Amino acid sequence: MVSARQPLSASVKDVAAAAGVSLGTVSNVLNRPDRVTAATRERVERAMADLGFVRNESARSLRAGRTRTLAYVMLDASNPFFTDVAQGIERAAEGAEMSLFLCNSDGRATREATHLEHLEQQRVQGILITPVEPDSSLLDAIARRGTPLVVVDRIRKGGEFCSVAVDDVLGGRLAVEHLIDRGHRRVAFVGGPLSIGQVTDRYEGARQAWAAAGLPEEDLTLLAVDSLTAASGRSAGERLAGIPSGRRPTAAFCANDLVAFGLLQQATSVGLRVPDQLSIVGYDDIDFAAAAAVPLTSVRQPRQELGRAAAELVLDEAGNPAHRHQQVMFTPELVARASTLG
Numbered sequence: 001m002v003s004a005r006q007p008l009s010a011s012v013k014d015v016a017a018a019a020g021v022s023l024g025t026v027s028n029v030l031n032r033p034d035r036v037t038a039a040t041r042e043r044v045e046r047a048m049a050d051l052g053f054v055r056n057e058s059a060r061s062l063r064a065g066r067t068r069t070l071a072y073v074m075l076d077a078s079n080p081f082f083t084d085v086a087q088g089i090e091r092a093a094e095g096a097e098m099s100l101f102l103c104n105s106d107g108r109a110t111r112e113a114t115h116l117e118h119l120e121q122q123r124v125q126g127i128l129i130t131p132v133e134p135d136s137s138l139l140d141a142i143a144r145r146g147t148p149l150v151v152v153d154r155i156r157k158g159g160e161f162c163s164v165a166v167d168d169v170l171g172g173r174l175a176v177e178h179l180i181d182r183g184h185r186r187v188a189f190v191g192g193p194l195s196i197g198q199v200t201d202r203y204e205g206a207r208q209a210w211a212a213a214g215l216p217e218e219d220l221t222l223l224a225v226d227s228l229t230a231a232s233g234r235s236a237g238e239r240l241a242g243i244p245s246g247r248r249p250t251a252a253f254c255a256n257d258l259v260a261f262g263l264l265q266q267a268t269s270v271g272l273r274v275p276d277q278l279s280i281v282g283y284d285d286i287d288f289a290a291a292a293a294v295p296l297t298s299v300r301q302p303r304q305e306l307g308r309a310a311a312e313l314v315l316d317e318a319g320n321p322a323h324r325h326q327q328v329m330f331t332p333e334l335v336a337r338a339s340t341l342g
Contacts, residue, residue, distance in 0.1 A: 010051035019047035073129040077104035080286040088307025126314035148317035162313040164328045171299040171332040172205020175253045175281045184251040191255025192224040233262020257282035279340040295337035
């Protein structure tokens with residue numbers, strides 16, 4: 001049996017004829033409703049509903065030169081931190097009556113470049129990106145070609161476009177100061193690769209706190225991992241458990257919560273009691289942190305606020321000729337829970 005093809009949506013001409021108005025009046029109802037009397041607007045809207053009229057946004061975008069769409073190229077869709085940032089962006093986009101494309105670079109520069117090329121071709125209103133490499137010349141080229149662009153969760157020096165980030169050096173200091181205050185004198189930093197700017201900044205903050213306390217440099221151990229995943233945390237946990245108890249760190253500061261979850265899981269599996277034998281601090285304070293088997297102490301980032309602020313900046317650049325680029329820095333805070341408090 002051959003199904004009948006659905007009829008095409010009614011046109012603006014059909015609506016105008018059904019409502020007994022001009023094409024210009026229908027256009028005003030769609031684009032400038034304040035110019036139309038309430039009675040006429042109601043008549044046109046009734047005709048649209050009766051005819052099943054669907055606005056042709058593609059045609060409108062073609063005339064305007066831009067779609068009513070923002071795009072966020074996230075670094076890792078498997079990390080809840082970035083999906084929380086995306087929620088903040090989406091809410092700002094909805095407030096501006098725009099849609100949001102979500103793309104995942106998966107930490108690969110080639111995949112990121114492909115996404116950016118496609119988004120430029122789609123003529124999106126603006127691009128938000130947590131880049132693989134913040135200093136990539138590709139980002140500069142996009143901005144020069146006229147697409148508003150904001151770097152999210154990275155600091156971009158030079159002022160060529162806006163950026164929104166969190167003070168990760170401060171976050172690292174807060175984490176290690178907390179562990180020092182809890183009496184720990186052998187601490188491991190678990191994170192990597194150090195080519196990721198946030199990881200380097202968090203480690204630098206940890207080192208600053210350690211030095212300020214006058215503690216021996218060799219007692220702050222770097223346990224480098226290949227990725228910021230729970231699997232990497234479990235691997236680090238195996239290495240940590242293999243250190244003789246007299247030299248083993250009594251606490252670990254992990255570069256993000258996923259690594260901390262993996263470390264917590266591995267520590268529990270080999271019989272290390274948390275926090276009695278190993279205290280653990282994560283970073284990001286994603287929603288699962290408080291719900292872990294041992295609730296996780298973590299450095300909280302304002303994830304949705306980060307996304308909202310970034311979206312507001314890109315929207316301002318897209319619509320405000322007097323826009324000035326800004327580098328917005330948020331302040332993290334430490335949230336102490338059972339993984340360090342006992």
